[in-house]
Amino acid sequence: MLLRKVLLRGASASRLLISNKSPPASLLPLASGCTRFFSSSSQSEGPNDGFVAGQEGGDEQPPATITVDRSGLYHPPDHSHEPTTESELVKHLKGIIKFRGGPISVAEYMEEVLTNPKFGFYINRDVFGAEGDFITSPEVSQMFGEMIGVWVMCLWEQMGQPKKVNLVELGPGRGTLMADLLRGTAKFKSFTDSMHIHMVECSPVLQKLQHQNLKCEKVGNADENGEKSSVTSITGSPVTWYSSLEQVPSGSPTIILAHEFYDALPIHQFQRSSRGWSEKMVDVGEDSKLRFVLSPQPTPATLYLMKRCKWATEKEVESLKQIEICPKAIDLTHTIAQRISSDGGGALIIDYGLNGVISDSLQAIRKHKFVSILDDPGSADLSAYVDFPSLKHTAEEASDNVAVHGPLTQSQLLGLLGINFRVEALLENCTDEQADSLRTGYWRLVGEGEAPFWEGPDELAPVGMGTRYLAMAIVNKKQGAPVPFQ
Numbered sequence: 001m002l003l004r005k006v007l008l009r010g011a012s013a014s015r016l017l018i019s020n021k022s023p024p025a026s027l028l029p030l031a032s033g034c035t036r037f038f039s040s041s042s043q044s045e046g047p048n049d050g051f052v053a054g055q056e057g058g059d060e061q062p063p064a065t066i067t068v069d070r071s072g073l074y075h076p077p078d079h080s081h082e083p084t085t086e087s088e089l090v091k092h093l094k095g096i097i098k099f100r101g102g103p104i105s106v107a108e109y110m111e112e113v114l115t116n117p118k119f120g121f122y123i124n125r126d127v128f129g130a131e132g133d134f135i136t137s138p139e140v141s142q143m144f145g146e147m148i149g150v151w152v153m154c155l156w157e158q159m160g161q162p163k164k165v166n167l168v169e170l171g172p173g174r175g176t177l178m179a180d181l182l183r184g185t186a187k188f189k190s191f192t193d194s195m196h197i198h199m200v201e202c203s204p205v206l207q208k209l210q211h212q213n214l215k216c217e218k219v220g221n222a223d224e225n226g227e228k229s230s231v232t233s234i235t236g237s238p239v240t241w242y243s244s245l246e247q248v249p250s251g252s253p254t255i256i257l258a259h260e261f262y263d264a265l266p267i268h269q270f271q272r273s274s275r276g277w278s279e280k281m282v283d284v285g286e287d288s289k290l291r292f293v294l295s296p297q298p299t300p301a302t303l304y305l306m307k308r309c310k311w312a313t314e315k316e317v318e319s320l321k322q323i324e325i326c327p328k329a330i331d332l333t334h335t336i337a338q339r340i341s342s343d344g345g346g347a348l349i350i351d352y353g354l355n356g357v358i359s360d361s362l363q364a365i366r367k368h369k370f371v372s373i374l375d376d377p378g379s380a381d382l383s384a385y386v387d388f389p390s391l392k393h394t395a396e397e398a399s400d401n402v403a404v405h406g407p408l409t410q411s412q413l414l415g416l417l418g419i420n421f422r423v424e425a426l427l428e429n430c431t432d433e434q435a436d437s438l439r440t441g442y443w444r445l446v447g448e449g450e451a452p453f454w455e456g457p458d459e460l461a462p463v464g465m466g467t468r469y470l471a472m473a474i475v476n477k478k479q480g481a482p483v484p485f486q
Helices: 003-009 088-100 106-115 143-157 176-185 189-194 206-211 302-311 314-320 327-341 387-396 408-416 417-427 430-445
Strands: 165-172 193-200 216-219 229-233 238-240 256-257 270-274 276-284 290-294 323-327 345-354 365-368 369-372 382-383 402-409 448-450 464-466 467-476
Touching: 088 106, 088 276, 088 290, 106 270, 106 276, 106 382, 143 176, 143 189, 143 256, 143 345, 143 408, 143 417, 143 430, 176 189, 176 193, 176 206, 176 369, 189 193, 189 417, 206 238, 270 302, 276 302, 302 323, 302 327, 302 387, 327 345, 327 387, 327 402, 327 467, 345 387, 387 402, 387 467, 408 417, 408 430, 408 467, 417 430
Parallel strands: 165 193, 165 256, 193 238, 256 345
Antiparallel strands: 216 229, 229 238, 270 276, 270 323, 276 290, 345 467, 365 369, 365 382, 402 467, 448 464
16 A cells, blocks of 8 residues: 555656657557666777787686786886877876786776776766766656655565664765655655665765755754764755765664666676686787786686686586676675675665676766777776676675575566556646656666657667666565565
């Protein structure tokens, strides 16, 4: 009854899809869903002639250092008065490589490109929405955040409606998902009164946007740093910002949301060579440009590679020429599982990925278009498919008190949570223009491929991505299977 009350309540359709052109007024049946509107995975740059072959895989422990033959590499002079178009981030990357005396891993490259404190892609700009580099599901339609609110509220009920719950969002973007979640549940006072919101965000620019979109106000006395507490005027819930999950206070039941967070975590790439698996690295070539090479020796990440291969079947591994692993995703999932085990609650992870081993998915996106991974670092988003089986194995090994459910497709998740009821309710109270936007946003969230009802220019056709985005839940076993994973 509560679920249907949430779905059918009379809310406005004030914040809808960002759309360049609206489709005809015909609503199609439920299909499958969306977030970043691009083709599957782009191929990262392949090995060049400068690659150094790797070493055969095995059970031996890898050394703690990487050695590479750099005799043929060009070493640029320390000082030059020649004009240069290199960005500060490129200079920084080359400085790291020179200081190390060897190449850096793809993971280190990703981390610098995305989150370097001065030059990182996410740090000093708003990269979301039609004017940014990509569009995420919360930016497509208010219905996405509302459906996630239904999931959170249902889990809260299964938890026994505790009086205090830590609601944590990892990588909240502009704060759109959380704002829509709170607006959608604002009438359920006992629920919103229990929520203490924690935003895990490292970008000062995005923190400011989140503060604005959550309509936060400063209240109470200043702390020792001169900061007052923030409260969202949407529900009156307290809001706090952190740079990592570990900083979020423990001891209370916790619900964690990770939407399009895992895909930006740095990955390591390995390539099969004549001597086994070799890690793909980033180095400076003879032309002073960044290029890919292979490490001739096992690297520290080889330990994670061995673990991932243990979780896969022999047939899966034998068929691969390349493989991606994400140690940070494994470590983060371990932390989440332990937090849920000790404090109770659950986590919902939604991202684009595969229910299997990931081969070669790393891609760079600038202004909604694919570009080369090494092209002008810091000006494009880097992301890779999420390896959902590795998350499942990690959580299950972290604690016997947690259960993993899914993955489901985004289409299945939103459909089972009741997005059809919600769109029907919204269509009863909106203008024709809003209705067209609702239908387009609905398709992008739960459709597959280009919308068949579209009659505008092909390049503007709404693309559904529901089968490309997967959802997985990790919950404390005491609470039973969460909605809608039963």
